[in-house]
Amino acid sequence: MSDDRLHELLDANCIAVVGCSGTPGKDAHEIPQYLQEHGYDVLPVNPYADEIFGHETYDQLSDIDEVIDLVTVFRPSDEIPGIVDQVLTRRQQRGPDDPAGLWLQLGISNDTAITRARDAEMTIVQDRCMKIEHGRLLESK
Numbered sequence: 001m002s003d004d005r006l007h008e009l010l011d012a013n014c015i016a017v018v019g020c021s022g023t024p025g026k027d028a029h030e031i032p033q034y035l036q037e038h039g040y041d042v043l044p045v046n047p048y049a050d051e052i053f054g055h056e057t058y059d060q061l062s063d064i065d066e067v068i069d070l071v072t073v074f075r076p077s078d079e080i081p082g083i084v085d086q087v088l089t090r091r092q093q094r095g096p097d098d099p100a101g102l103w104l105q106l107g108i109s110n111d112t113a114i115t116r117a118r119d120a121e122m123t124i125v126q127d128r129c130m131k132i133e134h135g136r137l138l139e140s141k
Contacts, residue, residue, distance in 0.1 A: 001125060007137050009101045009123060010130075012069035013041055016061055016099070018083055019074035020044035022052045027105065028074035031131045038134065043068070061086045067094075072103040072130055080110035084117050091120065103130055 021028035036042040036053055044052040047059040058064050071087055087102055102117055104126035114124050
């Protein structure tokens with residue numbers, strides 16, 4: 001994916017974080033915290049927590065009323081098909097820009113599920129760290 005396309009995704013305002021953790025030291029906590037500190041509205045999706053970063057958590061994407069620009073995922077690769085199902089259902093119900101993109105964090109990929117999302121004309125990133133890309137493309141300027 002080109003740096004221009006990555007930059008477009010990073011222009012998001014509202015990011016749903018599937019698998020967001022309330023445990024400091026975990027990537028699923030530190031990276032969303034970094035994003036929040038850099039002005040993003042971070043919506044944690046974690047059915048096992050009540051609150052993360054002072055925000056109510058959501059059990060699943062369909063529970064979120066706000067418009068989501070981007071979904072980023074901190075869950076194992078074998079869970080990606082179900083998450084893609086949730087994302088595509090949301091887009092069918094709310095329109096093609098809610099969410100416009102799906103970002104699978106470093107070490108997370110599932111080519112079959114991603115092909116379905118790409119076929120739905122979603123912008124997809126897999127196996128890349130959002131914090132690293134944000135720092136490289138936006139913090140270095």
